[in-house]
Amino acid sequence: MYISAFPDGGRWLRGNLHAHTTLSDGTVPPGEQAADYRAMGYDFLSVTDHNTMNRLRELNREDFLILPGWERDIPYGKFKCLHVVGQFAADYPLDTFSRPKGNPDAMSMQDLLDEMNGDNVFITLAHPVWSRMEPEEVRALQGYHAIEVFNTGTERLCHAGRADLLWDMLLREKRKVYAVACDDTHGKTEESDRFGGWVMVKADALTAESVLRALTAGHFYATQGPEIHSFVIEDGRVTVDCSPCEEVHLVTWPPRGKSVYSTDGHSLTHVECPLKGGETYVRAECVDAVGHTAWSQPIWLE
Template sequence: MKKSYFPADGVWLKGNLHSHTTVSDGAFAPEMLARLYASAGYSFLSMTDHNLLVPHEDLQEKRLLMLAGVEHDLEYSRDQCTHVVGIAPAGKSATDYPCKRYFPKDLTDQQLIDMMRGDGQFVTLAHPVWSRMEVKQILELKNFHAIEVFNNGTEHLCHGGNAEIYWELLLRHGRRVFATASDDVHVEGDLFGGWIWVKAAERTPQAIMDAVHSGAFYASSGPVIHDFGLDGGEVVLSCSECREIHFVTYPPRGESFFAKSGETLAEAAHTLAGRESFARAVCVDHEGRSAWTNPIFFDRRAPVE
């Protein structure tokens, strides 16, 4: 019997959870950025300016829902830092802690994450490749919900946007961590290259946040995922026309499918061995852009973060 990873009922909504405006170091005023995303067909946006949570309630409209957010950063040197994005609970317009720039002498990475999580935020570890974070450092951190598997802005800066290997290592260590993709927009070239599609019960900020916290979304830089789930002993995926579909499992190895020359792939299935701790899928379109499902977890070691 087929069982979808996504809720049976609801509406698909496209959004970006990481962006910057002239409130901090972005090139676009909040009003202009909201207009750009609404015109591009996005349903929701979070303006996560550095160390400032501004709800932008005045920009809330039918076309584009605004989610209050913030990006905190700890700078260790010119080359190394930790950046963490937090999306506030729906309707919350200020943090319960002093929302300001913190320094390593003030708190550790873990204390920063815990503070944001304690405020009710959906907490994402941002662009760890660009931040020059070490594997050991990432694996020691706890209590965050997601990691940016793709960041369009840092990919444009220095090929520092793809963090799938870090996410994979977290999953292999039994961590229940989701994956997001984002623009992290600062300038025009960062626009519309990374986003998430959320399956929400309805088109409201509360429903979006409920879906994000439950993992009812996927990350993409191009392809559309129509469905992902289990069908008997198989994990199955259907998507827009792609050249590759990969099923990633652990510890048993998954399986990859490639379209023949001149053809495309829009669905695939992989037979599970029964020993997997998780199964996820990645599809790649003919322009090399990817979409990533969140994992189906079978491993009881992986409690909700």
């Protein structure tokens, strides 16, 4: 048995799947936002303004892509809400997706997801901890491809940007949900919410269709900095190749996985571990010397 998390072909593309601009409540205009991300080495940016979808084709460059997207929401009481981020193919008609804010009296959380779902769509449950979603609310929703395992903006705002516990809860229940790291960009100061978390996507080309295809196939990882070069299961052994890291954690279930640490100042770049048997999924977290993490997608084992 040989399972690789990434395809052999294609190229790595760096992208932020969650960003606001002056088209909603962000402080940076779309053109400046795109230019800043491009200057930081990003290949694509999804501008996901609140309840409005904008294609922004004029900001595309030969080496930079705007992936059309938006964020939608339903408030639930004073402190609880649901926010969902979606990316769409470049040729989606805008009027299909320019609908007003979800109304909790008229629309359930599942209605909102159902309305956004469709072909060539990638849907992410945004910052569930900041939204103060209960585990049973996260569990009850169907039809999202990913959960934000790390959201820079809500983490820096009030330490509410991490969701690995909720993600593993879903994975233990055999849900096929991927992890995304993103910025949820609103501002532009040094302590702001830019360039803190992103995805590395292995795609055929820098087009919206290729990136969406790679995302929905799970051909990507989430990161705050470390790189995952390969993640493979072969003949009952897990192999992870990464940029120099101090910790590599293999998270599994029902057996409880294993953590590996650097020794004697030798960082880890290659980790091999036998499976214990009976795992339904295996995922890797690689942590570097400054505490930044990269999250692989799970490899599911039947």
